[in-house]
Amino acid sequence: MSFRDAGPPVALIVIFGLFAVLSPQFRSLTNVQNIVDSAAVLAVVTCGITFVLMMGSIDLSAAGVMGASALTVSLLVANNRNDNDFGFLAIVAAVLLGCVFGGLSGLALVLLKVPSFMATLGVSAVGLGVATLMFAGVQPNISDTMLESWAVERFLGFSYLAWIAAACILLGWLIQRYTRLGRYAYAIGGAEEVLTLSGVKVKPYKVAVFVFAGAFYGLGGVMVTSQLGAGLVQAGNGYDFSAITAAVVGGTLLTGGRGGVLHSAVGVLLVMVLTNGLVQIGVSPYWQGGVEGVIVVAAVAAAVIPQRRRNQVVK
Amino acid sequence: MSALEVRGLVKHYPGVKALDGVDLVVRPNEVLGLAGENGAGKSTLLKALVGLVTPDKGQILVRGESVKLRNVVDAANHGIGMVFQEQSLVPNLTAAENIVLGSEGAGVRRGIYRWDVMRRLAQEQLDKIGSHIDPLARTDSLTFAERQMVEIAKVLRIEQRSQHPPVIILDEPTSVLESKEIETLFAQIRRLREFASVVFVSHRLDEVLDVCDRVTVLRGGQSVGEVATAGAVPRELHRMMIGSTGSDDHYHENAATPVASDQPRLSVRGLSGKSFRDVDLDVAAGEILAIVGVHGSGREDVCRALFGAEPTTAGEIRMDGTKIDLPSTRAACAAGIGYVPAERKTEGMVGSMSVAENMTLAKQKARLTGPFVAPKKQAGLVDSWIERLSIRTPRRDTAIGRLSGGNQQKVVLARWLVGGDVRLLLLDHPTRGLDIGARSEVYRLMRELASSGVATVLLADSLEEAIGMADRILVMADGRVATEVPCPNGDKPSPLDLVKEMV
Numbered sequence: 001m002s003f004r005d006a007g008p009p010v011a012l013i014v015i016f017g018l019f020a021v022l023s024p025q026f027r028s029l030t031n032v033q034n035i036v037d038s039a040a041v042l043a044v045v046t047c048g049i050t051f052v053l054m055m056g057s058i059d060l061s062a063a064g065v066m067g068a069s070a071l072t073v074s075l076l077v078a079n080n081r082n083d084n085d086f087g088f089l090a091i092v093a094a095v096l097l098g099c100v101f102g103g104l105s106g107l108a109l110v111l112l113k114v115p116s117f118m119a120t121l122g123v124s125a126v127g128l129g130v131a132t133l134m135f136a137g138v139q140p141n142i143s144d145t146m147l148e149s150w151a152v153e154r155f156l157g158f159s160y161l162a163w164i165a166a167a168c169i170l171l172g173w174l175i176q177r178y179t180r181l182g183r184y185a186y187a188i189g190g191a192e193e194v195l196t197l198s199g200v201k202v203k204p205y206k207v208a209v210f211v212f213a214g215a216f217y218g219l220g221g222v223m224v225t226s227q228l229g230a231g232l233v234q235a236g237n238g239y240d241f242s243a244i245t246a247a248v249v250g251g252t253l254l255t256g257g258r259g260g261v262l263h264s265a266v267g268v269l270l271v272m273v274l275t276n277g278l279v280q281i282g283v284s285p286y287w288q289g290g291v292e293g294v295i296v297v298a299a300v301a302a303a304v305i306p307q308r309r310r311n312q313v314v315k
Numbered sequence: 316m317s318a319l320e321v322r323g324l325v326k327h328y329p330g331v332k333a334l335d336g337v338d339l340v341v342r343p344n345e346v347l348g349l350a351g352e353n354g355a356g357k358s359t360l361l362k363a364l365v366g367l368v369t370p371d372k373g374q375i376l377v378r379g380e381s382v383k384l385r386n387v388v389d390a391a392n393h394g395i396g397m398v399f400q401e402q403s404l405v406p407n408l409t410a411a412e413n414i415v416l417g418s419e420g421a422g423v424r425r426g427i428y429r430w431d432v433m434r435r436l437a438q439e440q441l442d443k444i445g446s447h448i449d450p451l452a453r454t455d456s457l458t459f460a461e462r463q464m465v466e467i468a469k470v471l472r473i474e475q476r477s478q479h480p481p482v483i484i485l486d487e488p489t490s491v492l493e494s495k496e497i498e499t500l501f502a503q504i505r506r507l508r509e510f511a512s513v514v515f516v517s518h519r520l521d522e523v524l525d526v527c528d529r530v531t532v533l534r535g536g537q538s539v540g541e542v543a544t545a546g547a548v549p550r551e552l553h554r555m556m557i558g559s560t561g562s563d564d565h566y567h568e569n570a571a572t573p574v575a576s577d578q579p580r581l582s583v584r585g586l587s588g589k590s591f592r593d594v595d596l597d598v599a600a601g602e603i604l605a606i607v608g609v610h611g612s613g614r615e616d617v618c619r620a621l622f623g624a625e626p627t628t629a630g631e632i633r634m635d636g637t638k639i640d641l642p643s644t645r646a647a648c649a650a651g652i653g654y655v656p657a658e659r660k661t662e663g664m665v666g667s668m669s670v671a672e673n674m675t676l677a678k679q680k681a682r683l684t685g686p687f688v689a690p691k692k693q694a695g696l697v698d699s700w701i702e703r704l705s706i707r708t709p710r711r712d713t714a715i716g717r718l719s720g721g722n723q724q725k726v727v728l729a730r731w732l733v734g735g736d737v738r739l740l741l742l743d744h745p746t747r748g749l750d751i752g753a754r755s756e757v758y759r760l761m762r763e764l765a766s767s768g769v770a771t772v773l774l775a776d777s778l779e780e781a782i783g784m785a786d787r788i789l790v791m792a793d794g795r796v797a798t799e800v801p802c803p804n805g806d807k808p809s810p811l812d813l814v815k816e817m818v
Contacts (some may be wrong), residue, residue, distance in 0.1 A: 085437035094693050180419070180426045183412065190407035198417035244570075257407045 007048040008251050008266045011299060012273065019277035026280040033157055039230055039272040040161040041306045042222045045236075046243040047172040048216025050264040051182070051209045053247055056189040057109065057116035059210070060219045062243055064127025065101045068238025069094040069221025074231025077144035087146060095218040102214020104205030104225025124240065131233040131287060140231045150226040161223055168216065172261035175212075189256025246271045249299045270299065316379050318343045318512040319364070319395065319482045324373035326359055326536075333359040334370065335536035340484055346504060346513045348527030348544070350520060352556050352750035356536040357516055358400075361486055364514075365390040365397045378479060388417070394477035396470035397484040404454050404462055404469075411437035411450035414469045418476070425604065432635050435509070440468040443723045444503055459495040459540045463488060467503060471511075483507055484514040489522055493610050501526045518750075522547040532556055552714030556751070565755060570762040571804055574602040574786055578635075580770040582740050583621070586630030592795040594630070598739065598770040605785035605802070609817050613794035615657070618743050618774055622654040623647040634672025634738060648677055651738035655745050657774070663727045666716030671697040673715045673726050678734030700729045704760065721753020728760060739770045746776050758784060778810040790816040 020027040045062050052059040075081060076090030084090070101123050108119035142148065150160040176182035184205045188193055195202050217236070224235040244254075250267020252259025274295055278288050321339040325332075332576050334356045351357050353731035362368040362374065367386030374381050377393045384390045390397075404413045412436040415422050422433035430451075437450035446464045455464060457785040473481050474739070485504070489497050504526055507513050517523050524531055524544045530609045532540045532555040540555045579597035586594040598604045619625035621632060623642040632639050640646040656662035664673050674697050682693035697711045704725045708718055715723055724745060731737045742761070748752040761784060765771060775781035781788055788800045790813055797816045800808050 178428045178430075180423050180428065181426060183408070185417075187405045187408050187412070190405040191403075193417065194403045194405050197387055197399065199386065199391065200417045 005251060005263070007302060008249065008263065008270060008299075011302065012266055012270050015270065015277065016273055019273065019281060023061070023277070023280040023282075024229055030159075031276065031280065035269075035272050035276050036162050038276070039268050040157045040159065040165040040248060041220050041227070042239065042242055042272070043165040043268045044216050044223060045220040045239045046246045046264045046268050047168050047261055048213035049243045050172065050247050050252050050259065050261050051176070051185050051255060052213050053117070053244070053252050054157055054176075054185050054189045054256055054259065055206065055209055056192075056254075057206070057209075058244070058254065059105065059116065059120045059213055061101060061105055061120040061123040061127065061214070062220070062239050062240040063236035063238070064124030064129075064131070065098050065214055065217040065223060066127075066221035066239060067131035067226075067233045068101065068127040068134075069098050069218040070225045070235035071131045071140070071231045071233065072097050073147070073222045074140040074142050074225050075134060077142050077147055079142050079144075079231075081138060081140040085144070087144060090144075091147070091222050092195045094222050095215050098214040098216070098218020098221070099211045101216070102210040102212065102217070103207060105214070106210030109210070110203040110206050128233060131235075135233050142225065142229055142231070147222070147226050148229060150223065161226065164219075164223065168219070169261055169265050172216075174311045176260050181205060181208055181212065186257065186260075189258070191257075231242075242271070249296060271296070316343075317341060317376070318378060318480065320374075320376040320379075321360070321364070322374045322376065324360065324363060324375070326363065326368060326370050332536055334363070334373075337371070337459075337533065337536065337696055338538045339531055340573050341512050341514060343480060343687045344508055344646045345510055346515055346526055347666035348506055348523040348530035349514060349516045349533065350518075350523055350530055350552055350556055352752065355533040355556070357533055358461075358486070359536075360533070361397060361484055361514075361516065364395055366482060377450035391418075392476050394473055394479050394481040395484070396473040396481060397486060397487060398463070399471055399489075400486040404411070404465060406453075406455035408454055410441075410448055410454055410457065410465045413454055413465055414440050414450070415472065416469070420475070438467070440471055441465075443471055444468055444506065453805070460492060460499065463492070463496075463500065464503070467507075470757050473796050478509050482512045482514065484516070487518065489517055489519065497522070520552050524549060547814075556818075565751075565758070566679045567755075567759050567762045568783065568804055570759065570766070571596055571786075572601065572762075572766040573786070573803075574599050575713070581621075581772070582633040582636075584631055584633075586617065586620060586627055586632065588613075588616055588620050588625055588627045591620070591791070594796055595792075596789055596796065599770060600738070600768045600770050602763050602786050603765055603771040603773055603784055604787050604789060605775050605781035606789045606791055607775065607778060607781050607813055607817065608797075611793075612791040612817070614774055614791045615743065617791070618772060619654075621647070621772065622652060622741055625645040632747045651736045652741065653677070653728075653737045653739070654741045655724070655727050655743060657744040657747060659723060659727060660746070664715050664723060667714055669703070669712045670706070670715050670718070670726055671711040674700060674729050674733055677730050678736075683731045696733055700733060704729055705756075719753070721749050721756060724749060724753070724757060725760070727771075728757075732764075737769055739772070740764065741772045744776050745773070746780065778813055782807050782810065788813065792817055 024281035025031060031106050047230060049059050049062065073090050076084050076086045076093055078085040105120045105123045108114045109116050153160050155163055188202055192202060221235050225231050246267040247264040252262040252263050274292060278291060283291060317340045319341040321337055324334050324337045337356060337360055349357055355484060356443060359368055363370050365387045366389045372426055373483050375384060382393055398568040411433045413699050415433060422429055422436050434450050441448055441450060444464060444467055446465060446468065448457065448461055466668045470483055488500060492500060504513055524547055527544050530542045530544055530552065531538055532552060534556060542552060578599065580600045581598040583596045594617055606614045620627050623644045623646060625642065625643050632641065634650045639650045671693060675693060681696055682688055701708060701711060706722050706725045708722060715726055733742060746757050761771060773784060782802060785802045790800065801814065802808060
């Protein structure tokens with residue numbers, strides 16, 4: 001890890017320390033558990049989006065994919081709308097649905113040459129549409145004990161959701177470090193033409209990265225359903241941009257080729273600590289959104305200071 | 316039998332015949348030089364040899380057998396590999412990954428990386444060329460010369476694909492290297508010759524003669540001659556390249572006018588910045604001052620600082636006695652200073668914008684009526700400069716990126732002339748990447764501007780160019796002005812005199 005990667009972790013420690021000094025409630029064990037638990041879904045979504053950002057593409061499909069996945073899982077496990085009770089298989093189905101949506105984004109990008117910004121925005125709308133159709137006016141409430149337990153049961157003080165998120169981060173890191181998919185995603189962000197000149201076919205890898213990210217969004221949708229106890233079209237509301245924010249704050253640049261899963265995990269914690277800390281020290285909820293926004297921009301500005309040059313072009 | 320042979324290769328592009336029946340023979344274990352002006356067809360030929368361009372007609376033979384090369388992998392399978400001019404390494408991967416990229420073999424099993432194997436594979440390649448680079452170092456942490464070694468190690472991976480000795484093509488490998496690094500590279504090329512054939516392309520003829528066994532000269536998409544390098548002189552190659560004896564007055568020294576005024580137009584005192592200290596210099600109206608120095612002498616930064624594009628810590632700059640604000644490119648422009656950057660493609664021009672827009676970029680006022688662009692005014696202005704500088708462009712609306720390098724550079728120069736208020740030109744390697752004909756035109760233009768009273772600071776591409784063009788030469792070393800050498804017509808210093816001061 002080089003000096004320029006040290007910024008976000010240092011910021012995390014400093015901000016955490018600051019809130020801990022200011023607020024006794026903030027530094028309580030319960031609150032730390034709270035922060036980690038509430039970071040779980042965002043961490044999983046951010047993990048997926050990180051691979052897309054590493055390639056230098058962008059992914060706005062998370063909200064739609066999560067909505068579709070939430071409805072899918074809630075209608076396939078035991079629920080009040082039908083007699084299904086597929087249990088774990090329902091979760092697998094929701095994750096696979098995420099993969100399909102990711103595949104659509106990827107194919108639109110490499111075959112139809114639609115820029116990822118528009119392709120994923122479209123896929124998000126499709127996802128929301130599918131979710132709305134499945135919702136059909138009646139909210140499916142789940143009664144599957146396993147899925148319900150994810151948000152409630154604890155292991156070593158943290159919810160199952162938090163442990164799932166930790167497992168996702170570990171998996172993401174292993175893939176980024178030790179698989180061709182992960183390394184090529186990184187390389188595509190670094191210099192795509194070079195891969196082509198070296199005889200690598202990049203298109204399949206690009207699609208694969210979107211499929212892979214889609215799986216994480218699918219799982220994210222399942223996790224939200226577990227938290228809410230019901231399948232909602234809006235399950236993924238706001239996660240698309242929160243995930244991008246967290247990834248960028250953590251040091252994964254939108255230009256690609258930099259950062260990674262661990263960076264993004266730090267970014268997620270930074271954002272969550274900030275949100276939680278502001279509440280704990282008593283900042284009025286009316287102020288919160290604005291204050292958060294300012295701090296996020298400041299964090300990114302601080303992160304890029306080491307690379308700032310005179311006459312540099314930023315878009 | 317020849318290692319690689321090309322027979323009657325033809326390639327048309329819309330409106331241009333890039334290759335017009337080229338013949339070429341590369342023998343086993345030889346270093347073949349390829350010389351030719353820009354536009355002679357060198358790069359198209361090289362691309363055809365690695366399968367990036369499909370020729371319309373003609374044959375490529377590898378060890379006597381005719382082959383069709385569809386892409387770089389095809390070429391590699393036939394043992395042909397190229398080190399590209401723009402370095403082709405992924406900056407954020409390790410050296411090892413770059414070396415085996417696309418042919419990881421045992422380094423990846425079922426999509427899973429085996430780092431120890433990757434490291435070993437890469438080390439084998441680096442050992443071949445005797446390089447001590449750490450295979451697990453990130454590529455962007457390596458120096459330019461080190462990265463080039465990584466590229467050569469990478470290209471040698473094609474030995475894994477073909478049992479025959481490889482053909483390695485080096486496209487302008489020296490253009491950004493320092494002389495010491497060039498020596499290392501040449502030693503490497505001689506080493507490669509032991510087990511491979513090498514095609515070496517450079518626009519520096521002395522280098523071609525130095526390292527090659529034989530040189531093939533291209534002109535207008537055809538092979539116009541072949542020279543054994545033993546005993547050959549650059550002048551002879553020159554002639555073959557440009558197809559005539561060429562003018563002896565390459566630098567238009569006859570057009571040079573004596574500097575009239577002693578009054579300095581530009582006067583710099585005690586200028587200091589990150590890489591230079593206490594720089595004093597004066598340039599009179601109509602004078603051409605060349606600054607020479609080795610890499611790291613700080614001359615590039617001084618030049619940028621004069622334009623306000625590099626921060627300064629101390630010192631002052633006066634134009635005709637008036638102090639200008641530092642660092643501010645805006646103030647520099649307003650004071651009548653023009654800057655032609657070394658990186659034409661990224662800093663000198665906006666490739667997708669038209670000739671007209673590029674020309675009026677800095678002096679917007681010249682094309683405005685009130686706050687609005689006046690199309691007629693702009694057209695008249697741009698056309699008059701296209702004509703005065705004889706810029707060859709289909710139309711004034713043509714994207715500048717589609718012109719040849721020489722014509723692009725003329726547009727970049729014209730940008731400072733359209734305002735009619737330019738008093739000082741800072742030319743940072745103005746002839747970099749230009750062919751002989753285009754260079755000559757830039758030199759002529761510089762002479763014209765000088766005789767019209769414009770002061771010029773020149774960072775030349777070569778010492779010869781500095782000596783040929785300058786009225787006076789400033790030698791910089793380690794960020795300081797080492798000495799000043801007068802350089803009048805008829806009493807020019809020798810390159811050796813300057814080199815002594817530079818190191």
